[in-house]
Amino acid sequence: MSTSTSTSTYTYTHTATYLSDVIMGTIGDILALLGIRPDGAMRWDQDEQAIAAWIAERSLDTVVLECQRPDGAVRPIFEFPVTYKTTGQGEFENSRAAMARAHAKITSVPWGTTYRLFCTFRTSRTPQPGWSSGTRASTDGLRSTSFGTLADAPHASASARYLR
Amino acid sequence: MQRHRTIAASPARNAAEAWQTIRGLVDDTLERRSSVDRADVDVELTVLDQLARMLISAGHLEKNPLVLVAGGLWLEIGTVSGGKALTLEENLNPVPGGADATDWRLHVPQVEPMAKLARTTVKGHAHLSADEAVQPTESAAKTAASVDLDALERWARESA
Numbered sequence: 001m002s003t004s005t006s007t008s009t010y011t012y013t014h015t016a017t018y019l020s021d022v023i024m025g026t027i028g029d030i031l032a033l034l035g036i037r038p039d040g041a042m043r044w045d046q047d048e049q050a051i052a053a054w055i056a057e058r059s060l061d062t063v064v065l066e067c068q069r070p071d072g073a074v075r076p077i078f079e080f081p082v083t084y085k086t087t088g089q090g091e092f093e094n095s096r097a098a099m100a101r102a103h104a105k106i107t108s109v110p111w112g113t114t115y116r117l118f119c120t121f122r123t124s125r126t127p128q129p130g131w132s133s134g135t136r137a138s139t140d141g142l143r144s145t146s147f148g149t150l151a152d153a154p155h156a157s158a159s160a161r162y163l164r
Numbered sequence: 165m166q167r168h169r170t171i172a173a174s175p176a177r178n179a180a181e182a183w184q185t186i187r188g189l190v191d192d193t194l195e196r197r198s199s200v201d202r203a204d205v206d207v208e209l210t211v212l213d214q215l216a217r218m219l220i221s222a223g224h225l226e227k228n229p230l231v232l233v234a235g236g237l238w239l240e241i242g243t244v245s246g247g248k249a250l251t252l253e254e255n256l257n258p259v260p261g262g263a264d265a266t267d268w269r270l271h272v273p274q275v276e277p278m279a280k281l282a283r284t285t286v287k288g289h290a291h292l293s294a295d296e297a298v299q300p301t302e303s304a305a306k307t308a309a310s311v312d313l314d315a316l317e318r319w320a321r322e323s324a
Contacts, residue, residue, distance in 0.1 A: 014175035014250070021174035021245070025221030032218065033277035041213035045180045048221075052178065092175060092246035096223050103277060153175070 012056050015153040020052035022094050022151035023080045023158055027065050030078060034067065034109050047117055050128035055156060058084050059125035064118040066137055067109055074137035079161040080150065094151040099160065102147045107164060139163050165261035168240040172249040179217040186241055190232055192258040197234060199266045208291045215285045218278060228273035231297040235265025238299060271297040
């Protein structure tokens with residue numbers, strides 16, 4: 001009896017493109033769910049490319065989506081931590097369906113709410129267009145709910161957390 | 165003529181690149197119709213630049229494709245992501261059919277949670293729709309034809 005195997009070679013770029021795409025897609029779904037209009041295609045591309053670049057160089061720790069209400073309060077907040085692997089093995093998988101079910105847990109925001117994206121880092125990072133230093137809002141007093149793993153790729157994975 | 169094309173999204177392409185590929189396919193397909201102006205197509209598709217990126221990134225086009233209707237042409241355009249996107253054999257050639265089309269419309273899926281954004285985005289654009297594309301069936305075509313003939317007959321009697 002003969003056997004055959006197939007192997008796939010995935011690069012860091014594949015992992016970075018995949019995870020940044022799933023994270024941005026999840027952010028897009030959340031903004032649509034909350035009725036917050038995104039900032040436009042050019043900004044979207046800048047953000048997706050920056051996140052991908054930082055994942056590829058393994059500097060990115062967490063992508064943060066902050067919802068800023070008209071009264072100045074910042075909630076809810078969504079965090080997307082990225083965890084890196086040493087093996088480089090595995091496939092591309094996502095939990096978009098589970099995330100869609102979790103939408104029911106997300107509370108609405110008042111009209112006029114805007115958003116900001118932050119990234120935190122585990123090591124020094126390469127500057128990216130459209131991104132500058134900033135200060136995150138405090139998460140004191142917010143209740144955290146984990147939505148579990150959002151996407152898995154050969155070199156890293158991303159999860160989602162909801163703070164309200 | 166019903167056709168389906170699948171475009172490789174991430175990790176083969178990011179959302180912007182996947183949308184640009186879809187735009188190219190729609191452009192090239194509609195360019196075959198002498199009555200369709202490519203510049204008009206570009207103007208309309210630019211309206212979708214943001215929404216399309218969101219739909220692609222969130223994976224919505226994997227199950228709910230865009231539908232291009234132009235005369236007899238019915239073209240569904242979906243995406244695939246993950247490992248399948250890296251092994252997909254794409255066909256990006258212009259899609260034949262509907263050469264006699266004088267009009268065209270691109271239907272964007274109304275998929276939650278982006279349904280409202282989709283409706284808002286396409287509002288006021290004659291060649292874009294968030295309504296479900298309705299495929300004309302043979303029976304529907306016959307019904308439509310008989311209704312028209314009946315109405316014509318009544319009009320003729322009343323006018324006589």
